[in-house]
Amino acid sequence: MKVITLGTGSPLPDPNRAGPATLVRAGGRDLLFDCGRGVLMRAAAAGTGPIGFDTVLLTHLHSDHVTDFNDIVTMRWAMSPVPNPLRVVGPVGTQGFVDRTIEMLRDDIGYRLAHHADLDWQPTCEVTEVTDGVVLDDGTVKITAAPTDHSPVKPTVGYRVEADGHSVVIAGDTVPCEGLDRLCAGADLYVQTVIRRSLVEAIPAPRLQDILDYHSGIEQAADTATRAGVATLVMTHMVPAPWPGTEDEWIAEAAAGFSGEIILAQDLWEREL
């Protein structure tokens, strides 16, 4: 099993960080978790792409986590020689989001259908909405979902992937909660979006202050990692984006509450398990 952080940025545009997206390669499947800004560029760098994705799994429908979903739908459709429905898993509300995305693409779909004689089908998605429990178990790969807490954004889910005797958790945006603890219990790798609370608190912008109560701070991610007994904490989607040279400060802040391995992810960071 391999984990690749395709995008580690926040909603704020960043020349060096794509939007949130993580690829898990397991049992011959390319599983894409969230699809933020620039996901297909980073996927190309990782040797996969819209046709290669086995399933797109969404943690929630905040725009920064799904902004390039439409690009995946369009390019999978346009690049496939035969009809190739996209499997999508997400929280309740995902079906509506997918339907509206395809509706948004209606003009483009019409242009391409009119122009390409060999393209005579619409893009389609097979959506499964999940709340809690097993999403997939094919005997090689098992994916479990559990509810997370990103209130007032509801509902949200996190995922645990198990394969090859290892386990990875993709938490998404969440504060510590029972569902997250359950997903993380004994995991090898725990990928958590984080904010650095002290820096956010120092920026006198009300809209930024609002993010404090619905994201895990570094210390909360460390606490979850310790409580669950994970081996490695991977911090991603950092807010604010770490200034070059301050990476050690982020890691030290996490190390104050967690004695395992700590990674401050870059785009295309990868780990084989």
Ligand SMILES: [Zn+2]
């Ligand atoms: Zn969010």
